[in-house]
Amino acid sequence: MSRRQFVPLTLVCIAFIVAVPSAPVSLSAQTSQALPNVVVLATGGTIAGAAATDVQAGYTSGQVGVEQLIAAVPQAKKLATLRGEQISNIGSQDMNDDVWLKLAARVNALAAMPDVAGIVITHGTDTIEETAYFLNLVVKTKKPVVLTAAMRPATALSADGPLNFYNAVAVAADKEAAGRGVLVVINDWIHGASSLTKTSTTAVQTFLSPLSGLIGTVAYGKTEFNRGPIGRHTADSEFSLQGVTALPRVDIIMAYENMDGALIDAAVAAGAKGLVIAGVGNGNLTQSAVAALAAQAKRGIVCVRASRVTVGRVERNVELDDDKLGFVASLDKNPQKSRVLLRLALLKGSNFADVQRAFSEY
Numbered sequence: 001m002s003r004r005q006f007v008p009l010t011l012v013c014i015a016f017i018v019a020v021p022s023a024p025v026s027l028s029a030q031t032s033q034a035l036p037n038v039v040v041l042a043t044g045g046t047i048a049g050a051a052a053t054d055v056q057a058g059y060t061s062g063q064v065g066v067e068q069l070i071a072a073v074p075q076a077k078k079l080a081t082l083r084g085e086q087i088s089n090i091g092s093q094d095m096n097d098d099v100w101l102k103l104a105a106r107v108n109a110l111a112a113m114p115d116v117a118g119i120v121i122t123h124g125t126d127t128i129e130e131t132a133y134f135l136n137l138v139v140k141t142k143k144p145v146v147l148t149a150a151m152r153p154a155t156a157l158s159a160d161g162p163l164n165f166y167n168a169v170a171v172a173a174d175k176e177a178a179g180r181g182v183l184v185v186i187n188d189w190i191h192g193a194s195s196l197t198k199t200s201t202t203a204v205q206t207f208l209s210p211l212s213g214l215i216g217t218v219a220y221g222k223t224e225f226n227r228g229p230i231g232r233h234t235a236d237s238e239f240s241l242q243g244v245t246a247l248p249r250v251d252i253i254m255a256y257e258n259m260d261g262a263l264i265d266a267a268v269a270a271g272a273k274g275l276v277i278a279g280v281g282n283g284n285l286t287q288s289a290v291a292a293l294a295a296q297a298k299r300g301i302v303c304v305r306a307s308r309v310t311v312g313r314v315e316r317n318v319e320l321d322d323d324k325l326g327f328v329a330s331l332d333k334n335p336q337k338s339r340v341l342l343r344l345a346l347l348k349g350s351n352f353a354d355v356q357r358a359f360s361e362y
C-alpha cells in the first residue's frame, strides 16, 4: 500500500479531537481577555504525520499544516490565544541548517515582541533533542520556548500528539516555565533541552533525561516544576547567530571493534572542522583510530570524545590522556548534542581548551 495515500482532513481532526480530554475546570475558568498569546511554529514530524488507516505502522511525516494542528486541539484555546506559522513541514530526519537558522531567527524575533508570552514548536522526535539543544544555546530570551512531538501520527488509534500539544501550550503559557531554558514537553514530562534523549525507536515513552532527571511534569495542562536547567542557556549563552549564515561542518563517527582511521581522515577530507567520536564505553576507540584522531587534532581539527552508550558521562583523562592528545571530553553530552555544541563553539575558535570549557559550562 502506498505511504502517500490521501488522508481526509476529517480523519485527522477526529483523531485529534477524540484523543484530547476536556481542560480541567480551573484552567477553563480563565477569561479569553486574560489568556496569554502563544505562537505555534510548526516544522513537521509525526505529530503532523498521516497514514491511510488508524492501525498501520507506515505513514508519512509532515502532512498536516499548522492551522489544522491548532484547529484539531480546540481545548488548547482555553489555555492561550494561539496563532501559528509554518516554518517547514518535514520529517525531522531531514532537519537541516536552513531550517535551524530560520527557526532560531523567528524564535528570537517573536520572543522580543512584548505581547508574545511563549512559543511552542512542533517537531519530529528523531532529532528534537538536537534542535532543542541548538535553540537552547542561541535564542536570547527568558520566555518559555517549548518543543513538542508525537510518536504516533495524527491519524493513529491512540494518537499521542493532541495531548502533547495541549500540554506544550500549557507549559508555554505558564510564567513558571520562564528562565528554565528551552524545554521539551512529551508524554506528560517536561525535559530540559540539554538532558533529554530518545531511547526507543517506537515506544510512546521514548524520551528520558537519564543523567539529571526531569525539569517537571504536566498532567492535562497542570504543571509541576522540580528544578531549573543544567548548564548555561538562552539569555545567558555566549553563542549568537548574529551575522551567521552557515555553521561549520562537524561529523559524528561511531567507534567499533577493529576500527581504523579511514573514516576519521575521510570526514576531514570532506570538510569537517570538528569530529565527534561516539566512542565505546567511556569514549574509547582503538589505538589506530586514536593515532588518526590525534594526528587530526594536531592539524587543528577539534576532536571530541563522546560515547555510543546511552547513559553516562565521558570524563577527561580516564583511559586516554586527553591533555597530551589534544582531545575534548564530552562530559554529560551525548554525540548528537556534542556535535551541536561543537559547531557553535567553532564559530568562536578552535582552541581545544576553550572548547572543553564550553563543554563544562553548557
Ligand code: ASP
Binding pocket: 044, 045, 046, 047, 061, 090, 091, 092, 093, 123, 124, 125, 126, 127, 149, 150, 151, 152
Ligand atoms: N521520523 C519522524 C520525525 O522525526 C519521527 C517522529 O516524529 O516521531 O519526524
